[in-house]
Amino acid sequence: MKVNGYAASKAKAPLAPFQFERREPREKDVVIEILYCGVCHSDIHQARDEWGGGLFPMVPGHEIVGKVIQTGPKVTHFKVGQNVGVGCLVDSCRACTSCHENLEQYCENGFVGTYNGIERDGKTPTFGGYSSHIVVDEAFVLSIPTNLDLSKTAPLLCAGITTYSPLKHWKVKSGMKVGVIGLGGLGHMAVKIAAAMGAEVILFTTSKNKKEDALKMGAKTVVISSDKEEMKKQTGLLDLIINTVSAQILLTDYLSLLKREGTMVMLGVSPDSLNLESHALIMKRRNLAGSLIGGLKETQEMLDFCAKHNITSDIELIPIQKINEAFDKAVKSQVKYRFVIEMNSLKIKD
Numbered sequence: 001m002k003v004n005g006y007a008a009s010k011a012k013a014p015l016a017p018f019q020f021e022r023r024e025p026r027e028k029d030v031v032i033e034i035l036y037c038g039v040c041h042s043d044i045h046q047a048r049d050e051w052g053g054g055l056f057p058m059v060p061g062h063e064i065v066g067k068v069i070q071t072g073p074k075v076t077h078f079k080v081g082q083n084v085g086v087g088c089l090v091d092s093c094r095a096c097t098s099c100h101e102n103l104e105q106y107c108e109n110g111f112v113g114t115y116n117g118i119e120r121d122g123k124t125p126t127f128g129g130y131s132s133h134i135v136v137d138e139a140f141v142l143s144i145p146t147n148l149d150l151s152k153t154a155p156l157l158c159a160g161i162t163t164y165s166p167l168k169h170w171k172v173k174s175g176m177k178v179g180v181i182g183l184g185g186l187g188h189m190a191v192k193i194a195a196a197m198g199a200e201v202i203l204f205t206t207s208k209n210k211k212e213d214a215l216k217m218g219a220k221t222v223v224i225s226s227d228k229e230e231m232k233k234q235t236g237l238l239d240l241i242i243n244t245v246s247a248q249i250l251l252t253d254y255l256s257l258l259k260r261e262g263t264m265v266m267l268g269v270s271p272d273s274l275n276l277e278s279h280a281l282i283m284k285r286r287n288l289a290g291s292l293i294g295g296l297k298e299t300q301e302m303l304d305f306c307a308k309h310n311i312t313s314d315i316e317l318i319p320i321q322k323i324n325e326a327f328d329k330a331v332k333s334q335v336k337y338r339f340v341i342e343m344n345s346l347k348i349k350d
């Protein structure tokens, strides 16, 4: 089927209208009409080829919410008309230990990314959610709880699960102090979810104008990271730090805020290498860890958790024609707190 979307024709090229083919649905495929797609900072890193190895033309987008318009004959979980989501993965080997443990994101044979990836046939490139339709095996499709607003739910498919997964893995609960660095797409979800899990949340931001919002989202304390005195007050107090910053920052300053044996989890994927002094880890047996999105089972669990706690993303809805402007604003931390593309806008003639 012919599909309209927006693509970067080569690294750093502005996104522009692009027509391409989606496969005919296989037995277990679901055909989804895309209604909304969030704009993740990973879309920008990849469309600008900041991590290297990008496949072009590239149709970004992995925070997809839409409606099922067709199902293959062996689809059992989804029906035409149902609202569904697709996140960062559209396939994995389904045979390795990680896949068997519902950790498809760590598939030992490599997961298939929703875009900038290659299908398991070894040759077909994947194209993401900045497009009118997508065809996905039902094993990689999520159900959207009925009480959630669809446009505000799109960012949960990446920003939501990427922050929920480490908060769960490090067993965040009431009585714990969780630091979040950066109030962007991931950061604002981390604040909301950690607060809903019962933690006391301390937000670290470079943007003074985000303070009030962070407090409303559930942070108990907001520290402007350039304020050395305020930073120092947190020394040795935090159980866990979720680092969502998309650029490299001096980690030593933040590691010293952890308690003995506390952990900092790296979520941001800066193109530059880590910047830290090892004594900050050694002196208090602290840990530095990383975490990658989440598996399908956990993503469904996160959606159900958000539905129960009435958590969605704070968004700015844009037509697809504004995507290049949105990329530039996101890089300058000028989005509150996630751009979401209204996909109906694809029908507008430029």
Ligand code: NAP
Residues within 6 Å of the ligand: 039, 040, 041, 042, 043, 045, 158, 159, 162, 181, 182, 183, 184, 185, 186, 187, 204, 205, 206, 207, 210, 244, 245, 246, 247, 248, 249, 266, 267, 268, 269, 270, 291, 292, 293, 330, 331, 333, 337
């Ligand atoms: P985003 O919306 O742009 O948010 C990043 C935030 O980091 C900004 O809002 C800003 O917060 C802060 N920041 C940006 N530049 C900074 C700098 N130079 N110094 C200090 N702080 C800075 O991005 P996002 O979509 O949340 O993504 C964040 C990162 O996570 C990206 O690198 C993305 O690729 C990565 N990511 C990783 C995973 C994973 O599985 N691990 C999944 C999705 C995304 P303040 O204004 O509050 O300071």
Ligand code: ZN
Residues within 6 Å of the ligand: 040, 041, 042, 043, 062, 088, 158, 159
């Ligand atoms: Zn993402």
Ligand code: ZN
Residues within 6 Å of the ligand: 092, 093, 094, 095, 096, 097, 098, 099, 106, 107, 108, 109, 110
């Ligand atoms: Zn696998």
